[in-house]
Amino acid sequence: MNIKRRIHKDSLVFKLSTGTAVVMIILFAVLITSNLYSLYVVRTNTINSAMSEMKIHIRDIDNSLNNAVNDLNEVAMNIDDITALKSSNESERYFSTMRLSDILSERINISKTTDALAIYNHEHGILLFSNSSRLSSQEKISAADVIRAGLSSQNHKLNDLWSTVEINKKNFFIKAYDFSGTTIISLVKADTLMTLANIKDLSTEQQIVLTDKAGNSLARAGNMSLSDINFPLGNDQQVVNNLAGKYLMISTDLDSSYARLSTILKEKSVLLGLGYIQWVIVILGIVSIFLVPYIINYLNKEIIKPVRALVVGTRQLEQGNLDYQVDGKGSSFEFQTLNNSFNSMAKEIKTLKISAYEEKIELQKAELKYLQMQIRPHFFLNALTTVHSLTYKDKNEDIRKFIDALSKHLRYMFKGGLNMVPINEEIEYIKNYFCMQEIRFPNSIFYVFDVEASVEQEQIPQFIIHTFVENSFKYAMTLEEPLSIFIKIKKDTLDGEDAVKIVIEDSGEGFPQEVLDKVNNSEDTNTLDGYRIGIANIKRTLSLLYRKNNLLKISNVEDLGGRVEIMIPTQKGDKNETDNS
Incomplete structure (x- = not known):
């Protein structure tokens, strides 16, 4: 799994897909960041512009007040006449x-x-009232009633700010002075202040509201x-987002009264502040989102699929x-050219491999025959x-027995070529060899021989045990000391497949460490000294036969x-036996 994952990460397809994804992510990030920044700038400019506009209106309202x-x-300033009202x-x-009425x-x-x-004397109930044409007669009557009902009895100070009062369902700003039982009152309609603030030319996406x-x-x-905004407004903060x-x-806040001026804009109107270039960036971002599937599909069709086809072809060859x-x-x-070249290469490899395989078979046969001949010569010297x-x-009887055993031995040796023999035949040959050595x-x-009956007919290379x-x-x-040799042969498995396990043990001093290292840990046994060449030949023979x-x-x-x-x-x-036969 790790190898497949590593190969996948090192592949051209993975790198191309990753590179494209990174570029697209960076592009999206830039576009999104640019759009968000543009919206932030436009929003900030809109807020600053609204603040500047409101400062002008607030200045006009404060000036009016x-x-x-x-x-x-x-x-x-007519203190004498005001004081005379309580005379x-x-x-x-x-x-x-009369004089105060004229002054009003x-x-x-x-x-x-x-x-x-208005001037109202509490002691004698005198109310002097004068109003502009902006007040209706009903508003005048209601205002007089409000003053008599208790408005004038409130404690008014010179430094008080303008407060608000509702009269006949209209909102008024009120300010009053107290003079020893006499109250002077000024009333200004909220609508009058909005009119004097010269608030006009507002868009259909904007509303300015004067609130308490x-x-x-x-x-x-x-x-x-x-209609979709509930009052009272939560306008105690300077900027409120997502209202309703x-x-x-x-x-x-107004400086001269307990009131606030608020500008309400539709959020979508903020987008109208985007400049031409900013709109181009937004449109490019939207277009890019729709282009991504097309680009991915195009890259998949024109690059990724052809590369994968070549990778699959390469694995098939492997x-x-x-x-x-x-x-x-x-x-x-370009990929058509590569595919044609690949197909031509595959045909050429097939032709060359067949030729090389035939040459290799002949070479291995010759090498195996040579290895077999290397195992035999020293035995003849020992026998002679x-x-x-x-x-x-x-010892004529021993000589007769020895020569009889030797003849059997020679017949077994001179079968010719490389042979696969049954295990029981190799065992009989070794027993004959033991007879000569005795x-x-x-x-x-x-x-001692310990051979399972089920493996006696299994095929093994000739001389594999004898060596x-x-x-x-x-x-x-x-x-x-006597020499003890123990030979055990039984069924076993190798890499999940059936196999025969042959164990040979003796009572000698064992193998030198150098030989152990070279035979067990190295594929190259050609460096073994001359009198160990039999082991090297056996290992080479097994490698050639069984891969x-x-x-x-x-x-x-x-x-x-x-x-x-x-x-x-x-x-x-079994396969090799069949081939050799």
Whole structure:
């Protein structure tokens, strides 16, 4: 799994897909960031513009209220007449009332702001009232009733800001002075202030609302409907986003009164502030989103699929399917050229592989014959030496037995070519070999065979067991102690397949460490010294026959001697036997 994952990450398809994805992600990030920044800039500019506009309107409203304060102050300067209203002399009160009435009318006539001026004496119940034409008669009556009902009885201070009061369902700003039981009052309609603030040319997406501190609407300007907005407004913050889910509200306090001025805009109107270039960026971002599937599909069709087809073709060749052809229809000219070259290469590989395979078979046959011949020569020298020795001892019966065993041995050896033989035939040959060695070394040999009956007919390479038995006599045989050899053959498995396991153990000193390392840990056994060449040839023979390098293992058994383990794949063995026959 790790190898497949690593190969996938190193593939051109993965790198191309990753690179395209990274580029698209960066592009989207840039476009989204640019759009968000553009919206932020436009939103900030909209808020700043609204704030600047409201400052102008607030300045006009504060100026109007200051003018109304000037009118109130002008009336308050007539302190003598105001004080005379509480005189016990009726005549004096009458003339004071007449003069103050004229003063009120004069101030109302010249004032552009004040809608009503009133003087009310609590002790005698005298109410002097003068109003502008902006007040209806009903509003005048209601205002007088409100003043008599208790408005004038409130405690008013000179430094109080303008407050608000509702009269006949209209909202008024009110400011008053107290003079020893007499109250001077100024009233200004909220609508008058909005008119004097010169609020006009508002779009259908904007509304300006004058509210009290609690957010209750006092007056409005603009054509936008606020039916989906609930009052009182939560305009205690300077900027409120998503008001009623679709409005932007910017609010500012008035300096001269307990009131706030708020501008309400539709959120979508903010987008109208985007410039030409910013709209181009937004459109490009939207277009890019729709282009991504097309680009991915195009890259998949023109690059990724052809590359995958070549990868599949390469893997098919690796698996030995030399007849596989890559279909190049529909791909670009470059990939068609690559596919045609690949198909031509596959055909050429098939032709060359057949030729090379035939040459390799002939070469392996010759090499195996050479390896087999390398195993045999020293035996003849040993046999001749034994016969020669026995003649000096006049052991004619032993000589006869030895020559009889030798003839059987030679017939087995000279079968010709490389042979696969049944295990029981190799065992009989080894027993004959032991017979000859017992004549050479009387009472010095002990051997045991443990062979499962089910494997006696399994095929193995000729001399595969004999070579190691002969090595035991060459390197483990001593005159001081008898030589013990144990041979066990049984069924086993190798890499999940049926196999025959051959174990050969002797009582010698075992294998040198150098030989153990070279045979078990290295594929190259050609560096073994001359008298160990038999082991090298056996390993090479097994490798050539079964295409595996783990069939031979040698080791030393503590307190015993050398141990040889040989694994023979039964299916491979059967196949080779058939081929050789």
